[in-house]
Amino acid sequence: MSALPARADAVVIGGGVIGTSAAYHLAEAGVDTVLLERGSLGGGASAHTAGMIRTYFPGDPGTGRMAVRSLNAYHDLARHTAAPLALKRLGLMVLFTDEQQIAAFEAGLEAQQAAGVQVGLISAREAWGLNPLIDERAVLAAAWSPEAYHVDGLDIVRGYAAGARRHGARLFTHTPVTHIDDDNTLHTPQGSIKAESIVCTAGPWSGEVASMASLDLPMAPRGIEMLFTDVPQSPHREMPMTMHATSGLRIRSWKDRILLAMGVPKAGESREAWLGRIAGQLGTLFPALEGTGLHHAWAGDFDAGPDNRALIGEHPTRRFLYAAGFTGAGLCQAPAAGEQLRDLLIAK
Missing domain, CATH: 3.30.9.10 (D-Amino Acid Oxidase, subunit A, domain 2)
Incomplete structure (x- = not known):
């Protein structure tokens, strides 16, 4: 495994479907991106779901809107990442x-x-x-x-990871974040890296990651x-x-x-x-x-946010972005979540 770089514009924490989508969309936009995953890519909830992408969420048209946007992106994924998905309706x-x-x-x-x-x-x-x-x-x-549709979540992770690498992102597995300094320096057993912006996509562990940065992310796994x-x-x-x-x-x-x-x-x-x-x-x-x-x-465990709706946003005083709390529906919203994180970071 290559050594961690000293710095990056964006460091994404978490290599599931949301994190790899974020890394892909950031790198595609020209952002110098590093992703840190404590295990293997897609080794958490992304690989252990019912493998369904859907757009209907009873009583929650907001999530449905995200899912419709994401489904359209999945149908077009192969053109961008050279990784066709075997979507089965x-x-x-x-x-x-x-x-x-x-x-x-x-x-x-x-x-x-x-x-x-x-x-x-x-x-x-x-x-x-x-x-x-x-x-x-x-x-x-x-x-x-x-x-x-039925889909293999690992296919999505692999597709986004490959696309992110083609756009210059560097992805590090088995590299858990152990501490985050006030200046956004992240420490891992493999070394430290200074992030201009941190992007937290750590699923059920997102609350723990936020607490390392002395922030509160209201999560209820x-x-x-x-x-x-x-x-x-x-x-x-x-x-x-x-x-x-x-x-x-x-x-x-x-x-x-x-x-x-x-x-x-x-x-x-x-x-x-x-x-x-x-x-x-x-x-x-x-x-x-x-x-x-x-x-x-x-x-x-699935990461769950308040009212079972995902949390996507940025801290008002620190360059810390987050996308978590998808309650098992991360596959349904990953493309749209990655796009939102990209737009938030670029706008900063």
């Missing part, structure tokens, strides 16, 4: 089991569409047609958004565990990502099994009780999955 469906959920959807539909989100209300029968595992008697209606079902005796038809508006349960096809998530056990709740809750929801909404075994896929 699956669609996203949100199941409504309460009349108030339908009313809230209809009240917010105009704002969603104004943000460029393609989404509409479909009947329980139409929902069953898209995902035959659904018990249509348990569902009143559903939101359907066709613009949702949220745990999640992904589960696999048993391999069925006969294969399921490929289905869209399907979410339950009430419980937050979401399922999707994953090779020969079903991948699902519903948070983690609540405070004081045993793992067995949590798995029992999930099994109960599965049996109610997807009877064909009743009694299926549930197996650990992976677990970890």
Whole structure:
């Protein structure tokens, strides 16, 4: 590994999908950029997600606007980075089991569409047609958004990293930041580097990075565990990502099994009780999955900001920029977040 340079215009901390997007967009704009990643590129949440890019976020057209902008960028990514993405359209469906959920959807539909989100209300029968595992008697209606795709998050990280390097950015892995001086000198086990601007994209560790710089970034990391079902005796038809508006349960096809998530056990709740809750929801909404075994896929923390919305901005008195708190939706917003960070830094 080459030695750290003595200084850089921008030092990006974190080599996930947000950090590599930031490094790419900064370097493309002519900013002398260094990225520091404490492990391997994409080794955190970027590599351990359900691998979905979507544009519909219930009740949050602002995030939808970011996601629409990002999806357009992904479709054009190969032209800029020579790294085509294998985007596979699956669609996203949100199941409504309460009349108030339908009313809230209809009240917010105009704002969603104004943000460029393609989404509409479909009947329980139409929902069953898209995902035959659904018990249509348990569902009143559903939101359907066709613009949702499976993608390998590591492909995005590798593409942005390669593009950043082609534009002159220097990326250092296994280089954790251990301390930040008041003059924006960052210390690592591999040496120190002075940054004109620091760009914090460290995911769940963004709050810790900010505290090294004596700054407060209101982060609340949220745990999640992904589960696999048993391999069925006969294969399921490929289905869209399907979410339950009430419980937050979401399922999707994953090779020969079903991948699902519903948070983690609540405070004081045993793992067995949590798995029992999930099994109960599965049996109610997807009877064909009743009694299926549930197996650990992976677990970890997502970075979450206030109100579950991402924090993208700059400190008012210090050259410290940040993009964090994406609550597991970093893949959906990474291009737009990188562009925003670039624009903020260049404008300084």
